[in-house]
Every structure is written in structure tokens, then in C-alpha cells.
Amino acid sequence: MVFKLGIHDLDKEYPDMLKPGCLVSISGPPGSGKTTLASTICHANLKENKRCLYISFFEDKTKYYENMARLGLDFSTYEKRGTFMHLRIPIVRSIRESMDVINSIIEEFGPDIVVFDSVNALMQYVEKEDRRAFFHNLLVLMPKIINGVIVLVAEKTEKTSVPEVDYASDLTIELKYMIERGFLTRYMYIEKARGMPLKMAEFPFTIHGKSGIRVFVPETPRTITVKPRLYYGETTLTKKYLEPIMAGSSLLIAYPPDARAVEWVFTIFELAFVNDLVILSLSYTYSPQEQNVLLKRAYSQYFNIGEEIVEKAFKKHLRTAALNPYAYSINELFFQTEKIIEENNPDVVVFHGKDVMQPIIESEPTRFYQLLANQRYNLKKKGIFVVEAMSCISEIECRRMASLSDIVIRVLRPMKPGGVPSIYIWRRARAPQVIPFSKELADTLRDQFRNLVLRKFGGEEN
Numbered sequence: 001m002v003f004k005l006g007i008h009d010l011d012k013e014y015p016d017m018l019k020p021g022c023l024v025s026i027s028g029p030p031g032s033g034k035t036t037l038a039s040t041i042c043h044a045n046l047k048e049n050k051r052c053l054y055i056s057f058f059e060d061k062t063k064y065y066e067n068m069a070r071l072g073l074d075f076s077t078y079e080k081r082g083t084f085m086h087l088r089i090p091i092v093r094s095i096r097e098s099m100d101v102i103n104s105i106i107e108e109f110g111p112d113i114v115v116f117d118s119v120n121a122l123m124q125y126v127e128k129e130d131r132r133a134f135f136h137n138l139l140v141l142m143p144k145i146i147n148g149v150i151v152l153v154a155e156k157t158e159k160t161s162v163p164e165v166d167y168a169s170d171l172t173i174e175l176k177y178m179i180e181r182g183f184l185t186r187y188m189y190i191e192k193a194r195g196m197p198l199k200m201a202e203f204p205f206t207i208h209g210k211s212g213i214r215v216f217v218p219e220t221p222r223t224i225t226v227k228p229r230l231y232y233g234e235t236t237l238t239k240k241y242l243e244p245i246m247a248g249s250s251l252l253i254a255y256p257p258d259a260r261a262v263e264w265v266f267t268i269f270e271l272a273f274v275n276d277l278v279i280l281s282l283s284y285t286y287s288p289q290e291q292n293v294l295l296k297r298a299y300s301q302y303f304n305i306g307e308e309i310v311e312k313a314f315k316k317h318l319r320t321a322a323l324n325p326y327a328y329s330i331n332e333l334f335f336q337t338e339k340i341i342e343e344n345n346p347d348v349v350v351f352h353g354k355d356v357m358q359p360i361i362e363s364e365p366t367r368f369y370q371l372l373a374n375q376r377y378n379l380k381k382k383g384i385f386v387v388e389a390m391s392c393i394s395e396i397e398c399r400r401m402a403s404l405s406d407i408v409i410r411v412l413r414p415m416k417p418g419g420v421p422s423i424y425i426w427r428r429a430r431a432p433q434v435i436p437f438s439k440e441l442a443d444t445l446r447d448q449f450r451n452l453v454l455r456k457f458g459g460e461e462n
Contacts, residue, residue, distance in 0.1 A: 003045055003149050006212075011044075013199075014193070014196060018149055025151075025152045025171070025173065027155070030157075032176060033205075036207055040073065043073045043074075046084055050112040052078075052085075052115070053105065054075075054085070055102060056086065057089055057121035058117075071207065089101065106146065113149045113151065114151070170194045170195075174189045176189065181360070181363060185332075188215060189201055206332055227383030230244040233274055234448060234452050248381070250386040250387070250407070251405060252390075254390060256411065257391035278347050280319045282320075283320070284322070284325050284356050285353035292318075295318070296314065299313075303449060304450070305453055309453065312457045325357045337375070348384065348385045349379065369400070398410075407426070407427040409424070411437075420438050
């Protein structure tokens with residue numbers, strides 16, 4: 001018999017974490033999500049045709065059902081089926097009275113999971129010197145008797161704790177929260193899991209209405225791997241300075257904040273058109289609608305291509321998405337990013353406008369870059385080509401991003417008024433080069449790209 005935590009990523013990563021005979025402790029301060037997590041465990045296993053007894057020493061059934069329903073946890077349906085029971089034990093009872101009632105209900109109901117919320121109320125009737133014996137004789141043996149799982153919810157603050165709970169448990173989960181930039185950031189710590197080799201101990205999580213608990217488990221590959229696929233282009237710029245580009249590699253395109261050229265976009269689309277790739281453009285400054293309008297306008301005007309041909313090309317090769325980075329904590333921002341990438345399943349991800357996140361990065365630089373590096377390694381492993389397009393507000397930030405990149409393209413201002421801007425290009429295993437972006441080069445690239453688009457999506461070449 002296998003039990004679930006009810007949190008997809010953790011159940012996927014550790015499918016055997018909850019076994020028959022397991023005693024689980026969930027601790028944390030008020031408001032940290034203890035009841036929600038315990039209820040999630042209960043609800044997930046109800047869906048697997050198991051039986052759950054939820055024992056509360058404070059919350060009545062009606063209020064509990066209403067609160068859990070807001071998180072998408074419907075217990076009333078399972079109560080009608082006879083597989084769930086909410087039992088409220090008044091705290092005025094003695095410990096023996098309470099346990100007699102509980103044992104009687106367990107024997108009659110036959111649950112696979114029993115939740116005690118919260119065990120602090122139960123402990124007030126047990127003398128301090130007797131607590132360890134109480135846990136061993138009653139609660140440690142109980143999961144073995146029912147051949148199921150016992151979940152103990154414990155209040156844990158600087159002044160209040162039940163250390164015997166952690167001592168007796170097979171699986172210990174502590175919940176914490178903090179305020180970051182005005183956002184509530186939650187963390188789940190798995191401090192002990194008997195018989196389970198843990199790769200990570202800290203898991204950021206969120207509690208959402210209608211979807212409950214969602215844990216952010218960033219993959220942390222021990223080795224750096226990449227799929228052996230090479231991309232080639234057709235224009236002079238790509239063939240001479242960039243190719244071959246390996247799937248899973250990364251490109252930084254940096255430009256002055258007040259001199260934002262659009263030409264770099266065409267290089268990315270050139271690779272997509274030639275190698276039949278899907279691009280996801282994820283912007284932190286423009287909505288999906290704005291991205292589509294601006295890109296279509298640039299194509300139609302810059303290359304003198306009909307809008308119907310541009311529409312055909314974009315429909316096949318472009319997906320657009322947007323995130324407001326100031327609406328999320330750092331952990332949830334990466335969680336939402338991974339979710340968008342997974343939903344679109346692209347070959348190329350273009351992150352646009354990350355420069356607006358500078359204050360966020362400065363607030364937690366270590367955590368941000370740890371998450372960013374792991375994100376890059378995971379996308380590399382999946383063979384997704386990453387493009388970072390950003391203005392260089394901070395030279396330090398640009399250098400940090402360059403250190404994570406395999407290819408760097410920087411747009412340089414002309415040294416003199418009326419001069420020609422230059423493009424600095426560097427890629428691993430090659431010496432850097434500076435290319436004057438003359439009108440002749442721009443015209444050549446425009447003609448080459450226009451002919452590529454017309455050949456691929458209709459019309460006549462020059």
C-alpha cells in the first residue's frame with residue numbers, strides 16, 4: 001500500500017516517502033500552512049480510495065469544510081461516501097477520556113490515515129516527564145496498528161514546541177514563512193525522512209485558492225549535459241560569426257537602454273525558420289499582444305513583407321507570454337517561468353527585459369543566481385536554446401549574465417556623432433570580434449533574411 005503527500009512534485013520525486021506504519025509530524029508557527037498540508041495529505045489519499053479520520057481540537061466541522069473548499073479540497077463528498085470523518089475533541093476532556101474516544105472511533109471507522117490537529121492541545125494533559133512514553137506507547141504504535149499513516153500537527157514557535165513529536169516521527173516537515181518585498185514567502189523543510197535519501201531539504205511553496213499547495217522543486221542536475229543537435233543559419237552574420245549553435249546553449253544580447261535595436265530579433269527567427277524551431281518569447285515588459293504587434297510591424301516594415309506572410313510564419317514558429325516580476329516573490333517567479341515553458345514546450349526561449357528586475361535581483365542575489373543557474377542547466381539538459389535580451393543598466397549585471405552564456409552579442413554606441421554603431425560578438429572557443437554595423441551590412445542582411453522568409457512562407461525572392 002502506497003500513500004501520497006498530495007503535492008505533485010514531491011510525490012514524483014519521492015514516491016515512497018509515505019509508507020504503512022509511518023508517523024508524520026508537521027510543525028510551524030500559526031499561519032504557516034500546517035492544517036492545509038495535513039488536509040492535502042488526507043484529501044490526496046481519499047482520492048485513492050483510502051479512509052481518513054481528521055481529529056481537531058479547535059476547529060469545528062462546518063468552518064473546516066468551508067476553509068478547505070476554498071483551496072479545492074472537498075471533504076463533504078467523501079463524508080457522504082463514508083470514507084472521511086471530521087472529529088472535534090473538546091480540550092476540556094482528560095487525556096484518558098480523549099484517547100478512549102479516539103481509539104473507539106478508530107476501531108469503528110477503520111481509517112488508513114489519522115490526523116491530529118493540533119497535538120499541542122493533547123499534550124497539555126500529559127506531564128512533561130511522561131510525554132516521550134506517551135508518544136511511544138500510543139502514537140508511535142498507532143500507525144502500525146492501523147497499518148497506515150498518522151499525521152501530527154504541532155504548533156512551533158520560539159515559546160511553544162513539542163520536541164517529542166520530532167523525536168518519534170519517521171517524517172518530519174517544518175513550515176516557515178517570511179516577508180519579502182511585501183510578499184509572503186513560504187518554505188517547507190523536510191528535516192528527517194527515515195529510509196529515504198533526500199536530495200534537497202528546503203522546498204519553497206505557495207498556497208493558492210482552488211489549487212491548494214504547490215511546491216517549487218527546481219531540478220538540480222548533478223552533471224551538465226546537452227542534446228547533440230546543431231543549428232545553422234543562412235545570413236552572412238550567422239554563418240560567419242555564430243554557427244554552429246548547439247541545442248541547449250545560451251545567447252546574451254545586450255544593448256544600451258536608450259538604443260534598443262530590433263535587428264537582433266531577426267537572427268533568432270532566422271534560426272527558427274531554417275531549423276524548424278518553435279520560439280517562446282517571454283517578456284517582463286510587454287504583454288503577449290504587444291509583442292505580436294511590435295514584431296509583426298517590424299517584419300512588415302523592415303523587410304517589406306506582406307502581413308499575411310508574417311502571420312503565417314509567426315503562427316508556426318512563435319509563442320508569446322509575459323510576467324510582471326513585481327507580482328511574485330523570487331521563488332514563485334521562477335516557478336511561474338518554468339510552468340510557462342513547460343506549457344509551451346519550445347525549442348528556443350527568449351527572455352526579454354530582465355533588466356527591469358534589477359531591484360529584485362539586488363534584494364536576494366545569491367538565491368536569484370542559484371535559481372537562474374539551475375534553470376539554465378535544466379534547459380540545457382532539455383536541449384532548449386536560451387536567449388537573454390536585455391539592456392545594460394548595470395555593467396556588473398551584464399557581466400554576470402555573460403558569464404552564464406555561450407555566446408554574447410553586445411550593441412555598442414558609435415564613438416563619434418554620426419558614426420556607425422558596432423556589434424561585439426564572442427562565443428566560447430573563439431576570439432571576440434567587433435563588427436561595424438554599416439549600412440551595406442544592414443542592407444545585405446535585410447535582403448538575405450527577406451529572401452529566406454519569402455522562400456519558406458510564400459512569395460518570390462529578390
